[in-house]
Amino acid sequence: MAINPNQISVAKIYPGNYANVLRYWHEEKTMQFENANGVSSSYTNQPVGGPVGVIFRPGWVAQQAIGYVDLSYQALGSVNQLEYYTQAYGSGVNSSPNGNSNVAFSDAAVIIPSPDFHKDVRQDIADGIQVPSGVYCYRASLRITGGDVVSSGIPGSEAAPTLSLAPAVGEGYPNDNTVVSGGFAVSAIGANRRIPNGSVASTNIIDSSLLEATTAETQWKLFATTNASPVVQGSGVYDPRAGNNFLSGDEKALAICEVCWILPDSPPERQDVALQPDGVTESSVYTSTQPR
Numbered sequence: 001m002a003i004n005p006n007q008i009s010v011a012k013i014y015p016g017n018y019a020n021v022l023r024y025w026h027e028e029k030t031m032q033f034e035n036a037n038g039v040s041s042s043y044t045n046q047p048v049g050g051p052v053g054v055i056f057r058p059g060w061v062a063q064q065a066i067g068y069v070d071l072s073y074q075a076l077g078s079v080n081q082l083e084y085y086t087q088a089y090g091s092g093v094n095s096s097p098n099g100n101s102n103v104a105f106s107d108a109a110v111i112i113p114s115p116d117f118h119k120d121v122r123q124d125i126a127d128g129i130q131v132p133s134g135v136y137c138y139r140a141s142l143r144i145t146g147g148d149v150v151s152s153g154i155p156g157s158e159a160a161p162t163l164s165l166a167p168a169v170g171e172g173y174p175n176d177n178t179v180v181s182g183g184f185a186v187s188a189i190g191a192n193r194r195i196p197n198g199s200v201a202s203t204n205i206i207d208s209s210l211l212e213a214t215t216a217e218t219q220w221k222l223f224a225t226t227n228a229s230p231v232v233q234g235s236g237v238y239d240p241r242a243g244n245n246f247l248s249g250d251e252k253a254l255a256i257c258e259v260c261w262i263l264p265d266s267p268p269e270r271q272d273v274a275l276q277p278d279g280v281t282e283s284s285v286y287t288s289t290q291p292r
Contacts, residue, residue: 030043058265059265062262063262065129066112066256067125068113069110069222071089071105071237072088072241073086073087074103075111075126085247088238090103093154105149105236105237109127109128110128110221110222111125112125112128128220128221133215133218134215134263135261135262136263137184137214138205139202139259140166140184140186141165142187142199142201142258144188144195144196144200145198148196148239149194149238149253150237150238150240151235154235154237157236158226158235159191161190161234162195162226163187163224163255164188165185165222165255165257166186166220166221169225170231173231179211180212181215222257
């Protein structure tokens with residue numbers, strides 16, 4: 001899902017007015033409106049229903065995208081991985097419980113769940129976390145939940161299997177708090193060919209002088225990597241408990257993925273002027289000393 005970088009506005013909240021996760025899920029529609037000069041205009045791919053941003057500092061809006069990647073089962077085109085159990089990930093060599101040898105997890109887009117239980121009404125965002133152009137990414141995090149994932153039995157597997165959230169692999173994105181072209185990586189690194197359930201990792205860049213603005217819309221994905229930095233493709237991982245049509249949804253291994261960024265706020269509008277109600281202008285309060 002590609003948001004028009006020239007979006008009309010960002011939905012904003014102010015501290016004290018909101019008590020929930022900052023929602024990234026949104027729909028995209030073509031918007032028609034009249035600009036400040038009364039000229040009819042239209043923008044395509046405008047986000048509706050989100051993303052929501054918080055004014056954490058005057059002049060700056062912070063946004064957060066949270067989603068998940070299924071590490072137990074392959075999506076295979078499904079828009080709702082939580083209900084998909086047809087093909088488990090495997091070692092590619094060893095047989096899964098039903099006798100099929102399946103590929104290991106290699107990479108996948110992050111799923112942004114719809115706020116609606118009925119997915120045919122408002123579908124999940126299936127093409128992941130899309131970071132807009134012109135923003136500053138400052139945090140990314142991972143949490144492995146639901147079960148261990150392993151690299152055992154995969155040809156050429158790493159002893160320290162790693163899952164990395166990044167814009168790409170093999171393109172110089174480090175996981176050591178260094179920003180490259182507006183992006184970086186966060187890596188959950190395992191040991192003994194296993195990434196345990198409950199493993200967490202985060203990259204947090206507090207020093208604003210280290211941040212770089214993105215120059216194009218950038219999709220962040222989850223990759224199986226080596227434990228090297230910058231991150232490069234690894235041999236993969238899989239959930240050893242999962243078999244085709246076998247494991248229930250609340251037991252599946254998931255990677256919870258988060259990316260946070262800040263962007264400049266839009267300039268204030270007329271109604272934002274303190275002590276100057278909209279519609280009350282100098283010409284309507286004061287009269288001329290010279291008759292017309």
